[in-house]
Amino acid sequence: MNQVIQHEESSRALRAVPRYERRVALVGNPNSGKSTIYNNLTGARQHVGNYPGVTVEKKYGFYNYKNQNYSIVDLPGTYSLSSDSLEEEITNSYLLNEKPDLVINIVDASNLERNLYLTLQILELGIPLVIVLNMSDVAKTTGVKIDSEKLSNILGVPVINTVGHKKVGMDELLEALSEYETVNKNESLKIHFENEVEGAIKRYSYISGICQQIITREEKTKKTVSEILDSVLTHRVLGIPIFLGIMWLTFQFSFTLSEIPMEWLDSSIGWIGNQVTNIMPAGLLRSLVVDGVIGGVGGILSFVPIIMFLFLAIAVLEDSGYMSRAAFISDRFMNKIGLHGKSFIPLLLGFGCGVPAVMATRNLSSRRDRIATILVIPLMSCGARLPVYTLLIAAFLPHASAGHVMFGLYLIGVLVAILMAKLFQSFLFSGESSHFIMELSPYKVPTLRGILIQMWEKTRAYLKKAATVLLAASLLIWGMCNFPQSKELTVGLDANEAANVRLENSYAGKIGHLLEKPLAPIGLGYWKAGVALFAGFAAKEVVVSTFGVLYSLGSSPTEESPSLRSSLQGDTFFTPLKVVSLLIFVLLYLPCIALLVVIGKETGTLRWPFFAAGYLTFLAWIGSFIVYQGGLLLGYV
Amino acid sequence: MKKNSLDRLQTGDKGEIENVIGNGPTIKRIIEMGVLPGTHFEVIRRAPLGDPIEIKIKDYNLSLRESEASNIQVRVD
Numbered sequence: 001m002n003q004v005i006q007h008e009e010s011s012r013a014l015r016a017v018p019r020y021e022r023r024v025a026l027v028g029n030p031n032s033g034k035s036t037i038y039n040n041l042t043g044a045r046q047h048v049g050n051y052p053g054v055t056v057e058k059k060y061g062f063y064n065y066k067n068q069n070y071s072i073v074d075l076p077g078t079y080s081l082s083s084d085s086l087e088e089e090i091t092n093s094y095l096l097n098e099k100p101d102l103v104i105n106i107v108d109a110s111n112l113e114r115n116l117y118l119t120l121q122i123l124e125l126g127i128p129l130v131i132v133l134n135m136s137d138v139a140k141t142t143g144v145k146i147d148s149e150k151l152s153n154i155l156g157v158p159v160i161n162t163v164g165h166k167k168v169g170m171d172e173l174l175e176a177l178s179e180y181e182t183v184n185k186n187e188s189l190k191i192h193f194e195n196e197v198e199g200a201i202k203r204y205s206y207i208s209g210i211c212q213q214i215i216t217r218e219e220k221t222k223k224t225v226s227e228i229l230d231s232v233l234t235h236r237v238l239g240i241p242i243f244l245g246i247m248w249l250t251f252q253f254s255f256t257l258s259e260i261p262m263e264w265l266d267s268s269i270g271w272i273g274n275q276v277t278n279i280m281p282a283g284l285l286r287s288l289v290v291d292g293v294i295g296g297v298g299g300i301l302s303f304v305p306i307i308m309f310l311f312l313a314i315a316v317l318e319d320s321g322y323m324s325r326a327a328f329i330s331d332r333f334m335n336k337i338g339l340h341g342k343s344f345i346p347l348l349l350g351f352g353c354g355v356p357a358v359m360a361t362r363n364l365s366s367r368r369d370r371i372a373t374i375l376v377i378p379l380m381s382c383g384a385r386l387p388v389y390t391l392l393i394a395a396f397l398p399h400a401s402a403g404h405v406m407f408g409l410y411l412i413g414v415l416v417a418i419l420m421a422k423l424f425q426s427f428l429f430s431g432e433s434s435h436f437i438m439e440l441s442p443y444k445v446p447t448l449r450g451i452l453i454q455m456w457e458k459t460r461a462y463l464k465k466a467a468t469v470l471l472a473a474s475l476l477i478w479g480m481c482n483f484p485q486s487k488e489l490t491v492g493l494d495a496n497e498a499a500n501v502r503l504e505n506s507y508a509g510k511i512g513h514l515l516e517k518p519l520a521p522i523g524l525g526y527w528k529a530g531v532a533l534f535a536g537f538a539a540k541e542v543v544v545s546t547f548g549v550l551y552s553l554g555s556s557p558t559e560e561s562p563s564l565r566s567s568l569q570g571d572t573f574f575t576p577l578k579v580v581s582l583l584i585f586v587l588l589y590l591p592c593i594a595l596l597v598v599i600g601k602e603t604g605t606l607r608w609p610f611f612a613a614g615y616l617t618f619l620a621w622i623g624s625f626i627v628y629q630g631g632l633l634l635g636y637v
Numbered sequence: 638m639k640k641n642s643l644d645r646l647q648t649g650d651k652g653e654i655e656n657v658i659g660n661g662p663t664i665k666r667i668i669e670m671g672v673l674p675g676t677h678f679e680v681i682r683r684a685p686l687g688d689p690i691e692i693k694i695k696d697y698n699l700s701l702r703e704s705e706a707s708n709i710q711v712r713v714d
Contacts, residue, residue: 080669082665111695111696112696113696114670114695114696114697117669142696144696196665200668200673201673204676205675208675234682236685237685240685240686324700328684328689328691329684329685329686330686331684331686331688331689331702332686332687332689335702341689435663435666435701435702435705436689436700436701436702437670437699437700438700438701439670439697439698439699439700440691440700441698
């Protein structure tokens with residue numbers, strides 16, 4: 001076949017590198033074991049930052065070999081450099097603009113042809129390159145043997161054999177990277193084509209030619225472990241039950257394991273709060289420190305265990321390879337409702353906490369799918385709403401119906417989510433398309449180090465993003481609940497009653513009164529309900545502690561406290577119908593500040609968090625309206 | 638030897654890609670992933686709900702929706 005390919009023998013002697021830092025970039029397909037090699041090279045010396053203007057994380061690290069410092073950037077895994085997705089654009093632009101000294105191209109030996117596509121593109125750019133032929137152990141199980149020396153001769157670049165997760169070949173790699181100076185010839189491939197498609201076809205035919213010369217295959221009749229696993233896990237009949245089972249397990253695992261650290265955190269923070277309360281004189285400053293700062297920080301930290309374990313679960317699902325199967329199995333259903341197979345797991349995570357759920361939408365490659373999923377995640381009733389449901393249901397609804405009502409609430413959330421996803425597809429995103437071209441790479445046993453690093457990095461990212469805003473918001477809400485002070489009104493009242501009166505006369509209380517008119521049609525025209533809902537903006541659990549203050553019990557009762565329950569029951573305002581209306585409102589209305597901040601950071605704009613807050617609150621009002629007015633028509637009060 | 642499009646095939650069918658119709662980002666993506674004229678393929682399975690389809694090409698497994706596979710003309714052995 002006639003190839004219109006020229007090899008330009010540009011003798012590009014790598015400039016003599018003095019003792020400054022060598023800048024290296026890691027490039028490769030997803031699932032090629034790139035992260036493992038990156039971890040092997042940098043160890044603990046890893047950092048995460050941001051590429052300017054985009055929400056993709058920039059992973060960079062350092063190592064030192066033979067007295068030479070190296071900095072490595074782990075570019076996002078991509079299949080090609082032509083800008084199809086954000087990851088590819090970033091990799092391409094980094095290689096062109098930042099001009100690293102050297103590129104390490106991780107190539108999956110068990111899957112060579114497709115991997116070499118990216119290699120060719122890098123060679124076309126003329127950047128010095130070292131090929132790492134990784135996962136040779138997997139290649140062996142499929143009967144594939146590669147002549148790496150010949151590959152090196154044909155392409156004119158060093159080829160190192162490695163088995164990343166066994167750390168085999170790392171010394172040779174380090175040596176090759178430091179020795180690169182001595183290779184003074186660099187072939188710059190030039191392939192001529194009219195358009196991208198023609199280019200792709202030409203590249204693959206060149207690759208085909210190469211592979212014929214370097215790959216020898218053994219006929220393998222035995223199925224690989226991965227193939228056997230898939231025949232069960234994506235089985236026509238068994239596939240779905242197994243899938244649901246695994247999802248349920250993931251959830252249980254995260255929740256159960258996070259309970260212990262959460263309880264420990266809660267009691268520690270409570271203890272610190274008590275100590276400060278004892279030490280400081282009563283007054284505004286103490287309240288600021290204890291309720292505002294410690295309460296606020298405590299609120300942020302109390303999210304952390306569940307978030308950490310959900311991230312851990314995601315890392316295991318991703319690294320093992322099951323994540324892609326989950327998308328494969330659920331895509332038909334997800335697509336029908338206007339989402340994508342990869343949306344399933346983020347939505348599931350939303351039942352735990354919306355923050356890791358929204359961050360998990362990163363694995364959706366199309367922006368349209370990502371935003372559509374993000375907009376619907378808040379409708380998955382997160383764990384923080386549970387105490388509110390528990391309190392209200394236990395106080396007002398018949399004991400036997402508690403389970404049914406709870407289930408009903410979650411079900412309504414899911415149904416509304418499906419409805420909204422479909423509406424968004426028709427009205428918000430019409431005309432934008434996405435695809436499901438996805439690799440199903442072989443299953444792998446996750447490395448402990450790999451999953452822990454991912455869990456830690458993502459938790460840190462959450463803390464960085466949310467902590468400052470959450471603290472500011474907590475202080476703001478504290479301020480609104482404590483000013484104006486109205487000292488005159490509280491003369492002669494005990495501490496709890498005083499707190500109640502102060503709350504009613506504060507800015508928050510005024511907002512509660514202001515909200516009476518708008519909340520009246522849904523049966524909640526009562527300043528206490530308004531204040532509690534407003535406080536829920538900070539975090540849903542705050543609704544419970546706010547009720548505590550509103551009923552003069554201080555702010556520490558929980559949803560289990562019989563005193564809070566009976567106080568609520570004693571308030572003649574609340575009837576079962578109004579409580580149901582309140583439940584629907586809490587189910588649907590705007591997500592907490594932490595989630596809105598994360599939505600803003602992940603979408604890179606303020607538009608979507610505002611839109612989410614707006615449409616959800618509107619939806620909540622409509623939902624409660626229907627329930628309340630419908631109930632009135634049916635004769636309830 | 639039959640001419641056909643990928644979405645109409647059954648599990649176990651093997652053959653060669655003849656043509657990829659259309660242009661646009663999805664088609665470009667399909668080709669860059671190695672689905673192009675002359676490539677051998679095998680249909681491994683359909684997802685439990687019937688869609689997407691999983692095929693084996695160039696030593697790896699790729700999944701794609703029926704709607705995307707309908708653009709791919711194949712010749713079945």
